[in-house]
Amino acid sequence: MLRFEHVSKRYPDGTVAVDDLDLEVREGELVTLVGPSGCGKTTTMRMVNRLEEPTSGRILLEGKDVATWDPVKLRRRMGYVIQQVGLFPHRTVLDNTATVPHLLGWRRADARRRAAELLELVGLDPKVYGGRYPEQLSGGQRQRVGVARALAADPPVLLMDEPFGAVDPVVRERLQSEFLRLQAEVRKTVLFVTHDMEEAVRLGDRIAVYGQGRIEQFDTPAAVLGAPANAYVASFVGSDRGLKRLSVTPVEKGDLEQPPVVHLADPMALAASRMREDGVRWAVVLDERDALHGWVPIPESGRELPGSVAAHAKRMDAWLPLGASLKQAFSTMLQYDAGWIAVLDPGERDRFLGVLTPASLHEALRRSIDADARDVERAAVKLEIAGM
Helix, strand or coil: CEEEEEEEEECCCCCEEEEEEEEEECCCCEEEEECCCCCCHHHHHHHHCCCCCCCEEEEEECCEEHHHCCHHHHHHCEEEEECCCCCCCCCCHHHHHCHHHHHCCCCHHHHHHHHHHHHHHCCCCHHHHCCCCHHHCCHHHHHHHHHHHHHCCCCCEEEEECCCCCCCHHHHHHHHHHHHHHHHHHCCEEEEEECCHHHHHHHCCEEEEECCCCEEEEECHHHHHHCCCCHHHHHHHCCCHHHHHHCCCECCHHHCECCCEEECCCEHHHHHHHHHHHCCCEEEEECCCCEEEEEEECCCCCCCCCCEHHHCCEECCCEEECCCEHHHHHHHHHHHCCCCEEEEEHHHCCEEEEEECHHHHHHHHHHHHHHHHHCCCHHHCCCCCCCC
């Protein structure tokens, strides 16, 4: 979809902003360009829509050299979102969003209809916000309008330059979540510039880590965090890269432990007897559909409890779906001060699959790192556990 072939950018004073860049962005892929200020990542993006011209090399969009396109027409085929948003202060939110369709000659009614659809998509009710002006919006709302405007003409490529950098951390996290939801629906080819490694890891399908004008590593977030290509990348991603990797490592079935299980309708006396035989102090409680209900502790020694398990079961709120990140799992453990969390299958009516403990979470992270290093499936990794 988008390919850089030996692209360089040198300025008259001798400064090399981009040096012999080879990079391919697949259709529907979100690639984050991350690096310190002045490393060339924004220049890379600006060469795509010809706000900057390369000194050498070619940039191909759908197999065609962008240098052969009319710059104005090229830019109208690309969404462009910047940190300052750049909304027209004298135009309403709806008219701001409809800007590019208007420039492309759409009928006014069609352009405004499309704008209303996009505002709805980014979480802004057009009936509430469409008639407002930019000064009447919060920073986060203006940023959403900027994204909607960039998508209004359904461009094949979306260029985003530090789009969430000017808002506070709480709003930034919400915008990132909203954008991930949006990208899952529209599947645009996205170049996303950021200086924030955590943002790059959270959003990118792949990450290009820039040194000075060159890409030092281009790989998945998990690979960049788990196996930095060199000392520069290791230093840039930080000594806490193991913690960062938690956010890009999903919970898999092979990570789960299988605790004893009882059902709501089981007699409590029978359930207690089985737990004593198994030498456990608690059991997971499931309903008739094998969905999670909670847990039940073993009664005190010599004490028999009447009735069914349902009369003695405790609710369990510490759970998450299969495929959630290890970071979410760790956060859930901390939130509920839980020694384990249940993992459910959202594709099968939240059927209980097993539990994740601090120990099994740590093992899952280690297997993920080893799997990437050896280029094998995570389930194929056998860990060596040190003896006590």
